[in-house]
Amino acid sequence: MSYSRDALISLLQRHDIGPTHQRLEIAQVLFSRGEHLAAEQILALVNEHRAETSKATVYNTLNLFRDRGLIREVIVDPKRVFYDPNTQPHHHLYNVDSGEITDIPADDLVVSGLPELPPDMVTTGVDIIVRMRARQP
Amino acid sequence: MSYSRDALISLLQRHDIGPTHQRLEIAQVLFSRGEHLAAEQILALVNEHRAETSKATVYNTLNLFRDRGLIREVIVDPKRVFYDPNTQPHHHLYNVDSGEITDIPADDLVVSGLPELPPDMVTTGVDIIVRMRARQP
DNA sequence: TGGCGAATTAGACAAAGTCCAGGTATTAAC
DNA sequence: GTTAATACCTGGACTTTGTCTAATTCGCCA
Numbered sequence: 001m002s003y004s005r006d007a008l009i010s011l012l013q014r015h016d017i018g019p020t021h022q023r024l025e026i027a028q029v030l031f032s033r034g035e036h037l038a039a040e041q042i043l044a045l046v047n048e049h050r051a052e053t054s055k056a057t058v059y060n061t062l063n064l065f066r067d068r069g070l071i072r073e074v075i076v077d078p079k080r081v082f083y084d085p086n087t088q089p090h091h092h093l094y095n096v097d098s099g100e101i102t103d104i105p106a107d108d109l110v111v112s113g114l115p116e117l118p119p120d121m122v123t124t125g126v127d128i129i130v131r132m133r134a135r136q137p
Numbered sequence: 138m139s140y141s142r143d144a145l146i147s148l149l150q151r152h153d154i155g156p157t158h159q160r161l162e163i164a165q166v167l168f169s170r171g172e173h174l175a176a177e178q179i180l181a182l183v184n185e186h187r188a189e190t191s192k193a194t195v196y197n198t199l200n201l202f203r204d205r206g207l208i209r210e211v212i213v214d215p216k217r218v219f220y221d222p223n224t225q226p227h228h229h230l231y232n233v234d235s236g237e238i239t240d241i242p243a244d245d246l247v248v249s250g251l252p253e254l255p256p257d258m259v260t261t262g263v264d265i266i267v268r269m270r271a272r273q274p
Numbered sequence: 275t276g277g278c279g280a281a282t283t284a285g286a287c288a289a290a291g292t293c294c295a296g297g298t299a300t301t302a303a304c
Numbered sequence: 305g306t307t308a309a310t311a312c313c314t315g316g317a318c319t320t321t322g323t324c325t326a327a328t329t330c331g332c333c334a
Contacts, residue, residue, distance in 0.1 A: 020281065020330085040321075054283050059322060078210070078218045078290090080321065093252070096261055104252055113246040114267060115230070121269045124233060128265050130251060132258045157299090157312065177290075191314050196291060215321090217290065 002032050015068040022046075022053045026061050027070075036074055036082040036092075036101040074101060076129050091128035104130065139169050152205040159183075159190045163198050164207075173211055173219040173229075173238040211238060213266050228265035241267065 003011075008027050009019040017023060029045045030037065037045075043058045062083055065071045074082040076094045082101060089106035109128070117123065140148075145164050146156040154160060166182045167174065174182070180195045199220055202208045211219040213231045219238060226243035246265070254260065 018280075022282070038321090056284080056323085057282055060282085073215070075212060075215050078212050078215075081215045093254075095258075108252065109248065109250040111246065111248050111265070115241055115245065117230075117267075117269055120272050121232075122272045124268045124270050126265065126267050128248070128263065130254075130263050131261045132254055133261050135257050135259045155311075159313070175290090193292080193315080194313055197313085 001034065003028065011070070015065075015070045017064060017068055017070070022057050023061050023064075025052055026058060027065070030065075030071060030083060030085045034085055036084050038080045038082050040080070042083070075127070076101065076131075091130070093130045093132065096131050096133045104128070138171065140165065148207070152202075152207045154201060154205055154207070159194050160198055160201075162189055163195060164202070167202075167208060167220060167222045171222055173221050175217045175219050177217070179220070212264070213238065213268075228267070230267045230269065233268050233270045241265070 005024065008024050008031070011031075012019045012023060012027060025046050026042060029042055039058055039062055042062070043053070043055055046053045046058065062071070066073055066083070069087060070085075072084045072087050074084050074092060076082065076092060077099065086103065091104040091106060091109060093102045093104055095101075111126065111128070114126070142161065145161050145168070148168075149156045149160060149164060162183050163179060166179055176195055176199055179199070180190070180192055183190045183195065199208070203210055203220070206224060207222075209221045209224050211221050211229060213219070213229060214236065223240065228241040228243060228246060230239045230241055232238075248263065248265070251263070
C-alpha cells in the first residue's frame with residue numbers, strides 16, 4: 001500500500017509530530033513497505049535516489065515516532081532494533097537463519113496464566129517471539 | 138545455591154566443554170548467582186578479586202556455553218544480551234525502568250493459537266516477554 | 275524581510291561485541 | 305625431563321549500532 005503526502009501529514013499531525021520533509025520521507029518508507037526495517041536500512045532507502053536525510057535525523061525520528069506511538073520497536077536480534085509500522089497488538093515469527101520477521105495476528109493467540117504484577121506496576125507490552133530455523137537436512 | 142568445583146566440571150563435561158580454569162570461573166558466576174547477567178557484568182565479577190580472565194575469553198565462553206545448550210540468551214534490551222543459566226522452559230518479566238529481569242515459570246502459562254510453521258521449519262524457542270514500568274505518579 | 279524556535283547536520287564519541295596473531299597451558303609420547 | 309601437538313587464552317585493534325553536541329539551516333509569521 002502507498003500513502004499520499006496528505007495522508008502522511010495528517011498521520012503525523014494526529015500524533016503531534018510536525019510534518020517536516022525528512023519525517024515524511026521516513027514515514028513514507030516505513031508505512032508504504034509495511035516491513036520490519038532496521039535504522040540503517042531506512043537510512044539507505046531514504047537516500048536511495050539522492051541524499052536527503054542524515055543518520056542522526058533517522059535515529060532521532062525513529063525514536064520520536066516510537067515515543068509518540070506511531071511505530072513500535074521489535075527486539076529480536078541483539079545486533080539491531082527493527083521498527084514496525086503496525087502498532088496493533090500482534091506478535092512475531094523470527095527466522096533465525098535469514099533474519100526475516102513476520103507477523104502473528106494477536107487475535108489468533110491466547111495467553112493465560114500471566115502472573116500478577118506488583119500493584120504499582122503497569123504492563124507496557126507483552127511480546128511473543130517464535131524463533132524458527134530450517135530443519136536439519 | 139553454590140556449586141562445587143567437581144559439580145561444575147562434570148556439568149561442563151556433560152555438555153562437551155573442556156573444563157578450563159576460566160570456563161569454570163565463568164560457570165561459577167553464572168550458576169551460583171542464578172541471575173540474568175550481561176557479558177560485561179560477568180567480566181567484572183570474574184575479575185573481582187584478581188584479574189583472571191580477558192574480555193575476549195568471556196565473550197567466547199558465553200557463546201560456547203550458549204551453543205552447547207548450557208545457558209540461554211535473553212534478548213530484551215537492545216543495548217546488551219543477558220545470559221540465563223536456567224534452560225528450562227520459562228519466560229521473562231522485564232522492568233523497563235530498572236532493567237531487572239525476573240522469571241515467569243512456563244507451567245503457569247498457556248499459549249494457544251500459535252500458527253503452523255512451514256513444514257521445513259522447526260521452532261527453536263518461544264520467548265514471552267512481559268514489559269512493565271512503574272505506574273505514573 | 276527579518277527574526278525566532280524547531281529541526282537537521284557532520285562528525286566525534288560511546289558501548290557491545292568480534293577478530294586476529296601471538297603466547298601460554300595441558301597433555302601425550304618418547 | 306624434553307619435545308611436540310593441540311587447545312585455549314590474551315591484548316588490542318577493529319566493527320557496528322546508536323548517541324551527543326555545537327553549529328547551521330529551515331520554515332513560519334509578524
